[in-house]
Amino acid sequence: MSMVANESRFRVTGMDCAACGNKVDTAIRRLPGVEDVTVSVSTGAVKVRHADGFDAAAVTRQVRNLGYGAENADAADPATAGRHGHDHAGHRHDHPAEADLPWWRTKKARLTAACGAALLAAYLLGHLAPSLERPAVLAALAVGLVPVAWRAITAARFGTPFSIETLMSIAAIGAVFIGAEEEAATVVLLFLVGEMLEGLAASRARASIQGLSSLVPKTALVEKDGQAIEVPAESLAVGAVLLVRPGDRIAADGRVVEGSGEVDEAPVTGESVPKRKSVGDPVFAGTVNAGSVLRVRVTAAAADNTIARVVRLVEEAQESKSPTERFIDRFSKVYTPAVLAVGFLIAVVPPLVVGADWSEWIYKGLAILLIGCPCALVISTPATIAAGLSAGARRGLLMKGGVVLETLGKITAVAFDKTGTLTMGKPVVTDVVALARPVRSILSLAAALEKGSSHPLALAILERAKADKAPVPPAFDAQAIPGEGVEGKVGGEAVFLGSPQAAGRRMALGEEHQARIAALNAEGKTVSVVLVGDEVAGSIAMRDEPRPDAREALAAMKAEGIRTVMLTGDNRTTAEAVAGGLGIEARAELLPQDKQRIVRELQAQGLVVAKVGDGINDAPALAAADIGIAMGGGTDVALETADAAVLHGRVRDVPDMIALSKATMGNIRVNIAIALGLKAVFLVTTVLGITGLWPAILADTGATVLVTANAMRLLSWTPR
Structure with missing residues (x-):
């Protein structure tokens, strides 16, 4: 059985941060027959690779035990069950899944509201009947804490003993024992508010890319x-x-x-x-x-339409983690147990060693547990990567995962293909040289002979005649002369359109005209001469012209200190003429393996190289480069070989992609600084006795919300 046949996809709702994803991952890995698990929090997709005869229902049971919604995407989506089982974004089921509800109707929002209402009722009751205040506050605490503690217990049962819920439960229960139940209830409420805000931010990130599906x-x-x-x-x-x-x-x-x-x-x-x-x-x-x-x-x-493929690619990209994200995942696995140990030592050592007050230091130890919640740190990177990938996809800049998004910002050299990448990929008429006849007449005669031909040069002449509103009269007895050109009768006159050599064999071209043709050839242009009767009417020059934004895009990269080079199989004259106009160094007359060799040479000079091409004859070079970027018009993008693609074939999309990568990495650095900085400040103030339990959880919730909001800013990223 092939690997794809042994891969099942599931749709999981209620995962709002990377810690949730880790819990789901760990729990599924414990099932017999599971070989590998990939969890994407940002898309709510879980991919499980497994042995034959695996019971897919066991996955949904295991995930539901953890308190998340789960369904088999393969079974739910018959259109894709036969293929990868992709759960296409925008796909809906008969019953409203948690992810499809407005945020205020989700389980988390309802629990937060219930806890808030119970706490408010307890305070009012405490004012009216002070003797009932303590039991009322404990009851309000139970409303919020019981579900949280239950999640901690199930997470521990399924392989995640050091979850955020565990830290939360220990801190709240400990606070009750030292008589700080009001603070404990406030802390639980703040924790639930933070979780609800995380859920809201996560669903916004999800909706941003799924919004593309609703365009169809x-x-x-x-x-x-x-x-x-x-x-x-x-x-x-x-x-x-x-x-x-x-x-x-x-x-x-x-x-x-x-x-x-x-x-x-x-x-x-x-x-x-x-x-x-x-x-x-x-x-x-x-x-x-x-x-x-x-x-x-x-x-x-x-x-398979462009939008479905973009959505699918972004979903798959969000499942592949960037180096920073993988490091933070590993770090958080060590970090949470370390926080528990530090909290325990702070609670126990001062009273035992110097006879300090037990209740004061236990309180400080519990506050340390809350400060230590790794929520903000763990979400800092994946939220930003997901937002960066979505922002790019909405502008036709596709990147296959966090690694690609991270590497793009480090690019120091870009090698471009010429035809179809830096140029439009089809010739256009650049010059009409009028000798014995006016310009419009020359275009009319040439277009009359070329009518009905699908040759690129013929199409260029017909296009220019149409643009200049030159009439196209009928041609009689028109026929192609192999290797020379076309001849026929137009308006009773014999007309020939062909190469300067073939025209020169029919009649003498003046010295001045020959010099003009040579100058046009030196600019990389193909020249066709028009003969009418016994006179040279004029000539038409054509060339595959650079894309309108190419020069500006290359200049933008140079300004950033990025070296640019053009690699082409075309002849040296044409290549140098195009490169000269664009201000880029050119290497011409190359075979696909030569392009690959040059990419490797640039890498040997210590450069991080991106290769931009149409992906067909460029496949070896695209694969060899640090980042291969396919230049494509939507449907036939060579996405298989490339790491990234610009769907709209604009050269300026390449510097934009690099700028997006830099913006994303800058955002991640700010997020990590916020997450760790706030923790450091509150750690010091708690040990000094300045702040307590609820400022600690407020700081953690605040950091998570700040980090997520900062990541969401990337969704509105626009190139300069």
Whole structure:
């Protein structure tokens, strides 16, 4: 049986921080037949690799025992059960899962409200009947503490004895024994408020990426036998033809087969200017038809459209941990038992050694337990990584996990492919040299001969004729002459369009014209000469031009001290001409293995190298680089070889991706400083007797909320 067949996916609700994830991970690993477990707190997904004959129901039972909601995503999602069992974001079930409820209706919010109400009632009762105050406060404490203590006991039973709930329960019960039950009840309430806020922040991070799924409309108009029938978007098959009216969202990835008009891609790409689409152009699910009626042939089923793949990639990326995150996970496993030990020593040593007051030092020891809660520290990194990955995905910058996001900020050299990466990937007419005929006439004659041809140079001439509104008259007896060009009759005149060498064999090209052609060739341009009757009408030069944002993007990288180099299989003249215009060093006439060799040479010089290419002939170099970035138009992104991808094929997305990585790593450093800094301050003030139990838990809750809020700031990240 293959590994994928032995992999089950589960949807778990109620996990709000990495500590929850660790509890679930540890509990599932104890089940017989489990080989590996991957828990993603940010997406609520759990992946279990297991032996044959494994009972998947045991996983849901084990997770529910810990107090979390759990269901088998494979069983719940028949569309994907046969494949990976991906639980696509936005996927809903008949009964409302905890994750689908508004925050104030979740279990945690209800428990917090009950505990708060009980505590308020106890204070009021205490004022009216002082003798009843203590039992009322103890009852209020029990409302909040019993569920917390029960979670501590179950976590210990399933392999996590040193949980945050354990620290909390010991501190609260200990406080009751030294007569500080009012503080204990306040501490439990603050702890529950903190947990509820964590849940709210975690669900916001989750919703941010799942919001992409809701961009795809639920229904689509499909043309069948000349009629438009409304069908569910999920059921669309490849090859179906959609009718997209002005203002409609496009329901699937596809190609325009009829009509032309503007399509607003802002929801998916963040690109503010609508893009003009005509027959043959690709369109993406979730974009809005802003112009006239379009007919679109579907090229990808619902589960494989651009948005579904982005969501799936981000979910998978959030499951793979960054180096910082792995370190903090290991650190927190040692940290919690160490906090228990320190708390115990502070409570016991001063009274035993110097005869200090037992109740005062036990109180300080309990406060240390609360200060030691590793919540804020443990959540500091995964929350930020999840927010960074989501912020990137919403702008078409896909990164496969925390490691990639972390490494991107360290890049010191970027190697670019030329065709289709730095350039548009198709030739355009750059110059029309008019000799015996005016410019529009030359374009008309050339376009007449090329009409109907699908050769890239022919398409460039037809495009320019259309842009310049040059009329395209019919051509008669038009035929291609292999290796030379095309000839035919236009308006009764014999016309030839072909290479300068072939034109020179038919009639003499003047010295001045030859010099002009040589100059255009030196700029890396392909020149075609137009002959009409017995005169040289003029010539047309074409070249694959750089993308409009390429120069600015390369300059931005240079300003950051990043070395840029262009690697291309194209001839040296063309490569140097394009590189000269962009201000980048060029290496030309390379085979795929040469590109890989150059990447390795740059690494040998101590540079951290990113390779940007279209991923097909660049596969060896993409794999060799520290980070491989695929440049792609949504559907055919070479995501398999690459570590990251820019979906919208903009060169400026590469420096933006590096900037996002730096912003994310800066955010993580601030978070760790907040988490550890607040602990250090309260540790000192508690030992000195300045602060007590409830300021300690308030500091911990406050740090967790601050850290999460700081991480969420990344969701609104925009490139400069």
